[in-house]
Amino acid sequence: MRPVFLILLFLTKFAHAQKPEGGLKSYLQPAVFSVTMVMIHDVVNPPAATRFYTYCMMGAYEIVAQNNSQIVSPTAFIRSIEPFKVESPVAYNYQIAALYCILETGRVILPSGYMLEEDQKKLIIALLREGHSQKEINVAVSVAQDVAKKIAANASTDGYLKLSTRLRYRPKKGEAYWYPTPPGYIEGIEPHWKTIRPMMIDSCNQFVPKPPVEFSKDSTSQFYKLAREVYEVGKKLTEKERFIASYWDCNPFAINTSGHMSIGFKKISPGGHWMNITGIATTKAKLDLDKGIMVHALAAVTLMDAFISCWDEKYRSSRVRPETVINRYIDPKWQPLLQTPPFPEYTSGHSVISTAVSETLTYLLGDNFSFRDDTEVIFDLPTRDFRSFRQAAEEAAISRLYGGIHYRDAITAGQLQGKELGQYIIEKLKNNGVKPVI
Structure with missing residues (x-):
């Protein structure tokens, strides 16, 4: 476009x-x-x-x-x-x-x-x-x-x-660690994001997930099987799976290359996608302006704290991306459907933030709140119907496996991390008298 x-x-x-x-x-x-x-x-x-x-x-x-x-x-x-x-x-x-x-x-x-x-x-x-x-x-x-x-x-x-004054991030040495990926080979984005003051959680490391599966080149190891799954899934994607991956891409760093020419395409961020969903939901619920503003604000706060929590883990484990592993040890010509984002793999950011904000929105607007999402229409993708916020979050999470940019354990651990964070925020809201709006 x-x-x-x-x-x-x-x-x-x-x-x-x-x-x-x-x-x-x-x-x-x-x-x-x-x-x-x-x-x-x-x-x-x-x-x-x-x-x-x-x-x-x-x-x-x-x-x-x-x-x-x-x-x-x-x-x-x-x-x-x-x-x-x-x-x-x-x-x-x-x-x-x-x-x-x-x-x-x-x-x-x-x-x-x-x-x-x-x-x-x-x-x-x-x-x-x-x-x-x-x-x-x-x-x-x-x-x-x-x-x-x-x-x-x-x-x-x-x-x-203060972020710009901090030391430039250098990838850790070793095959197990993240390294910039093609086509842009962009250096790690926001490696010091854990230093940002959170809004509602106590600290960046309040919801540390379990450690990722240990790296191994052994074809019988659990890690190798995770990488192999990404590879096999990527080769056999159905049209529906391709669509789901593209729908939740939300990569502001997308680059298209043609020969020596590189063209950047501007896309909405994962948080931007969920803020638009929030607007769609508050409009459908016919909330008055005051409640609508409150719901938007609480969704934004949840997203911000979820990113702080996720980025703390990303640069702690600094785990290598599937694209790098597959190209090195399985198939040098393989490419993921989606471009690999420029930061470490574990945990899956979309899994963390989507799960967290879906919990907050479910508390405020109710479970089984159906909605039609038109966020991606401006990027030539059709509207998509969801039965609930949690269903949308589930799809956003698995889209990362279809897209070839995350291993399954990063998705499931990210969902758990996001759910714990979301439920913590909900408890704080309850304890301070913030009630569901419908």
């Missing part, structure tokens, strides 16, 4: 969603999608994307909580967000402030945040058409700008700004 065409698709979706149907709540999903659009433009890596989503939602969530007594403040159970007072010299429309704050926070903290200024203008025009006065909007915008500054200041202390 050509980049210009992709941009036009984004603009079309945003413009369509901005039609004032359903009041202010109809602007929530487009606002989050606008943030996604900028992150795709910037090729934000998967762990960092969930951090940006979290902070973009936190200000909006706190504005709502301070104006709606039925919404529990995130500062009650998220230690990383310092309590602050949302202040205004005059009465203000808190829902407009919350919506604008999503865009304003993104504008402030994203590398190409300036791109959101156009979306802010579109939002204001839409609000004027709905009958809101310029004065009412101006007051709400002022509140949003003040809150966004406070959130950005808080975000600046979580360790993210």
